[in-house]
Amino acid sequence: MSAATLPVSASAWDRLRQFSPPSRYVPVLTTLALFIGMFGIGGLRYDGFADPQVLLSLLIDNAFLIVLAVGMTFVILTGGIDLSVGSVVALSTMVAAKTLQLGWDPYLSMVAVLLTGTLLGLLMGLLIHYFDIQPFIATLAGLFLARGITYLISVESISINDPTFTALAYETVDLGGYYLRWTAIVALVVVGIAAYVLARTRFGRTVYAIGGSESSAMLMGLRVAFTKVGVYVISGFCASLGGLMFSLYILSGNPLHAVGTELDAIAAVVIGGTLLTGGRGYVVGSLLGVLVLGIILTLISFDGSLSSYWVRIVIGALLLAFVVAQRFATRRQT
Amino acid sequence: MPESPTRYQRILGSPLLWPALALAMLLLVNLVATPTFFNIRMQDGHLYGSLVDIVRNSAPVLLVALGMTLVIATRGIDLSVGAIAAISGSVACTRIAGAGDEAALSTAIMACTLALAVCVALGLWNGFLVSVLGIQPIIATLVLMVAGRGLAMAVTDGQITTVNNAFFSDLASGFVLTLPLAFIVAMVVFAFTAVLTRRTALGMLIEAVGINPEASRLAGVRSRTIVWTVYAFSGLCSGVAGLIIAANTNSVNPNRLGLWIELDAILAVVIGGTSLAGGRFSLTGTLIGALFIATLVRTIPNIGIPSEANYLFKALVVVAVCLLQSPKARRALRRRRRTIPVLAEAGHA
Amino acid sequence: MTQMETQAQAHSPQGLTPSPVIEMQDITIEFGGVRALDGVSLRLFPGEVHALMGENGAGKSTLIKALTGVYSIDSGTVLVDGVEHAFSSPAASQAAGISTVYQEVNLLPNLTVAENMLLGREPRRFGGINVSAMNRRARETLEGLGIAVDPTSVLGDHPIAIQQLVAIARAVDVDARVLILDEPTSSLDTDEVAKLFDVIRRLRADGVAIVFVSHFLDQVYEVSDRMTILRNGQLVEERMVAETSRLELVQLMIGREIEVLDRLDRQEHTAVDKAKTAPVLVAVGLGRKGSLEATDLELFEGEVIGFAGLLGSGRTELARLLFGADTADKGEVTVRSERRRLRSPRHAIDRKLAFSSEDRKAEGVVADLTVADNMVLALQASRGWLRPIPQNTRTELVQRYIQALDIRPADPDALMRNLSGGNQQKVLLARWLITEPDILILDEPTRGIDIGAKAQIQATVAELAAKGMSVVFISAELEEVLRLSDRLVVMRDRHKIDERPNDDVSVSDVLEIIAGEARSEQGSHHA
Secondary structure, eight states, X not given: OHHHHHHHHHHHHOGGGTTSOOGGGHHHHHHHHHHHHHHHHHHHHSTTTTOHHHHXXXXXXXXXXXXXXXXXXXXXXXXXXXXXXXXXXXXHHHHHHHHHHTTOOHHHHHHHHXXXXXXXXHHHHHHHHHSOOOHHHHHHHHHHHHHHHHHHHOSSOEEOOOHHHXXXXXXXXXXXXXXXXXXXXXXXXXXXXXXXXXXXXXXXHHHHHHHHOHHHHHHTTOOHHHHHHXXXXXXXXXXXXXXXXXXXXXXXXXXXXXXXXXXXXHHHHHHTTOOTTSSOOOHHHHHHHHHHHHHHHHHHHHHOSSOTTHHHHHHHHHHHHHHHHHHHHHHHHO | OXXXXXXXXXXXXXXXXXXHHHHHHHHHHHHHHOTTTTOOEEETTEEESHHHHHHHHHHHHHHHHHHHHHHHHTTOOOTTHHHHHHHHHHHHHHHHHHSSSTTOHHHHHHHHHHHHHHHHHHHHHHHIIIIISOOOHHHHHHHHHHHHHHHHHHHHTTOOEEOOXXXXXXXXXXXXXXXXXXXXXXXXXXXXXXXXXXXXXXXXXXXXXXXXXXXXXXTTOOHHHHHHHHHHHHHHHHHHHHHHHHHHHTEEOTTTXXXXXXXXXXXXXXXXXXXXXXXXXXXXXXXXXXXXXXXXHHHHXXXXXXXXXXXXXXXXXXXXXXXXXXXXXXXXXXXXXXXXXXXXXXXXX | OHHHHHHHHHHSOTTTSOOOSEEEEEEEXXXXXXXXXXXXXXXXXXXXXXXXXXXXXXXXXXXXXXXXXXXXXXXXXXXXXXXXXXXXXXXXXXXXXXXXXXXXXXXXXXXXXXXXHHTTSOOEETTEEOXXXXXXXXXXXXXXXXXXXXXXXXXXXXXXXXXXXXXXXXHHHTTOSEEEEESTTTTOOHHHXXXXXXXXXXXXXXXXXXXXXXXXXXXXXXXXXXXXXXXXXXXXXXXXXXXXXXXXXXXXXXXXXXXXXXXXXXXXOOOOOTTTSOOSEEEEEEXXXXXXXXXXXXXXXXXXXXXXXXXXXXXXXXXXXXXXXXXXXXXXXXXXXXXXXXXXXXXXXXXXXXXXXXXXXXXXXXXXXXXXXXXXXXXXXXXXXXXXXXXXXXXXXXXXXXXXXXXXXXXXXXXXXXXXXXHHHHHHHHHHHTTOOSEEEEESTTTTOOHHHHHHHHHHHHHHHHTTOEEEEEOSOHHHHHHHOSEEEEEETTXXXXXXXXXXXXXXXXXXXXXXXXXXXXXXXXX
8 A cells, every 4th residue: 555655745845856755754654655545445435534634634733743742843853752751741731721720821831831841951952961861761750840840739629710711712814714713824834944944054963973974064163053953943943832722722721631642752752764763854754753653542532442442552553664664774884 | 099998988989879878968957957857657467668669669679770770781781671560560450450360379470471571572673673773872762762662552552450459469468577678679670680780791792781881892792692691581571660660550651651760760869870872870879869769759749849849840851860970970079271182082992 | 202303393394384384393292290291392284194103002192182172281382473372172172273184083974065064154044054055055165176076965864985075075165274084095905095185185284284094105205295203202303204204113113222122032933733733713715894804813712813013004904803802803723623604702702712802991901890800700601690600619729820820900709990000901901711612712902001010911921821721823023023922913904914933033124024125035034
């Protein structure tokens, strides 16, 4: 299935390079083929699946995860990992809910949310770069810290009733019979900005350079310290932005929100073709990775006979397939 | 260097000194907050009291941390322990709930054996990815971390399965010789691990592989077998922990059972003085680390902070311990004048 | 030292060359009380290729790192165009026009060729990278150097040789005035070396001063104009290449003069009667791409065979292939008539081989384990973890070897990291002797250790051979090799170039063979 769709999409996309796409695009194209294949299966098997609104709903439902995956892509491209994003989402919902409950201006509340996550990212980045603490340990501390603060703010769930928030949450953007929500549009904009930064700025290229070889990047005179701390700041910002979007989606702050979401974000990035050891991958791949995760869930809910836990198993299997494929691909090169 | 350090010097130089002191400090804080904290009373032939609760509650983390210690000593990490614990609990509970004679001892034994066998198989799977395919441990075990809870739910068919088997629930709440059975189980596994590593050559070979893999290879050490063994053992330990957690509530919730226990276990190992960079490990240190975490969790409400905030304090402990172990941070603390000798060592190969 | 400097002056062609672009004078660097460089001087002239020569530990890489600002200098001055400079960091050195290309290409395999050349100073537009301008500039630089590579291709897709050229192109694009090439040819084949030399000659014509470090004498003679020879952290001499014979060079590097070399007191060597006994080990056509050409070797019982040759000649590489530490891609090793490819050290150990690596720290010592653990490691590994060595046997073995080899401190529980180099080496020797091998391969077992330990190890080797063990002995010190060996194998440029019984062979004979200026006929004309 996927083998049949791959060359077609590639040639239409990049006709100048004949029929074989450069090897660096193969993982992303595989994910694209996977997504198209799944969408095709769904369209053939279930009535109403092949509706464009199903695709748009995928974007709406997974907008916050897309933003998380974008931040995670930066981190993973440097060869790091950020385990704190799920907890930062929970913290963000809580900060938003609590500040609104205290009567803050909704926009001020949003700024507070974004600052919290960004600051946490900065702290983790500094620990990782300046004290040589392994990324997974430092962000593990971040995971604990964010959850801990969330619980400190409130052990109970706090609902969000602010009119600005609810308006943003329910407002739709009409696309000629179909609709999107603002969160989805923000997510797509974030993907676009991230893609530009990674491909066309010195900062972005340094992110790849660090993933290729940190010591070489250092010897080449690139700003390794700034960039390495920077990716965790970006991931922290994205996590809090994702958290803000999640609060719009769910309209409550709760310390139990988004447990295990960091795994979804990591899985989406890897399934999107980014090398877990760093240096290779595209943010568009991560977008596709999230959509693949989303469509698995949609398929299962359309089917009705399959239980939701199959999502996790299928994600795990996909993760395994990509990790093993990556392992063999890199082994061949070295 | 003196030929034979005095006893005093040996205690001061012991890597266990700081973890032990930290634990003592924490206990002292509790004693100040609640003067009756150390009280232990006997009731129906069982010991009761805060300290007894602590040792009982430390059992699951201690178990997972024992396996984690060996994995970390080989320069690895096992992120899947929480998921494996959930699978273990799910297999056991589903098996008990589905058995003809739900309350029988044989049912409990059969179910637990089956669960542990599954966990060893999962550990072997991790070991396969790491030692045969050569995938980085953090990535290899991430796969099962992601999929594991899905598998656990597949076992229970997505339900929270409750069981009614007195023998099974004794695993968590029972007492033997006045002591909580959970703690005794953990100590038995602890003793077993100690014998396994220190009475055979496993411990030394694990350390050799962790300290200098290339020298070990040239000396003919079968590092593949060693690595495989420790991941299988880690799976087994997680399985036992999962059984105790499930027995504690007489039920299994595949989504919640053992959530974040991997983080607690890593924390216990690190507090115990085993370096995340691999090499020498201390099982006693891990024991102290697990007790420290259990005490910390108990301390938070005791000094009047919502108990859920224990995560906050765990975060602080993680950061503090890692900073203490980080050579860079130590150097910054000591403000050494020159960093040149470090470069020299690297450049002199 | 002053005498050497005057010598150096005498050899420089006065009036021909302009003033040096770099002049390092009396550089001394200490690491924790050990002098890595002791009053070394180096002059680099524009438009010259300057070879930096010396054996292991001579101080070449320390000198380079001093020049590139990686190490700080304890005393001495660095003049750039006659003006004193102190390079506090690699960046400061680069700003002065000094660029370095290391043996392991320090580039980014996952980025494009153009990015690797220009990242950090890429052309920009609207705050972003101007990719087309970057590719254009990279293409121009590459064409200027005669390197045919597409700048938009990914670096990692190219062979190492091309990556090396890209690294040079990056260095040149910063308007390098001094280009340091540290072992650039060690993993290149002949065609690739030719390509590299083309680029070097173009740069020389453009007036760049090039420092060339290589183990390969042929290459040094082919491409360089001037050379500085170092030994044990000290300056030996600066010479013009054209005025120095290979024999002279090798002597200067190894550090003996012919007159004092001829006679050494040495052990009585027993020539093995090859007709009678079957060899213990036979290697046929053993080789590995990029490290050793196909080589034959026979080893007999009770024989010490010495490998002589410069660093990088293939002496270590051959030893590693014999043991299976690296896998051979051609040829086979037969141990006691059992033809089996040695796929791993395990196989070799099972066939009673033992190998002590030259890199004691990285490949021998398990620093955080005790002396006792280090000693029994190989034996324990072959028994498997389920069958620990019984405590009594273990204590007895460890005690026996601590005494026999006079290891200090004589404490089995001392941590290996706290022992001196010599004692660590003895522990490693004990590790292998405990396995009771038939064939013992010792690569540089006496490097960097004190005289007492050295004598001890030499005596042990002789004793073991007398008891029937076959020993392969490798050392950079020819005297030592000659003193111990029954038979000599001489290596150069990844080939075995000579093999002869150690029958009144003198150090100068071996030097001549290594230098490639004597025919390898049997016997010696110094006798």
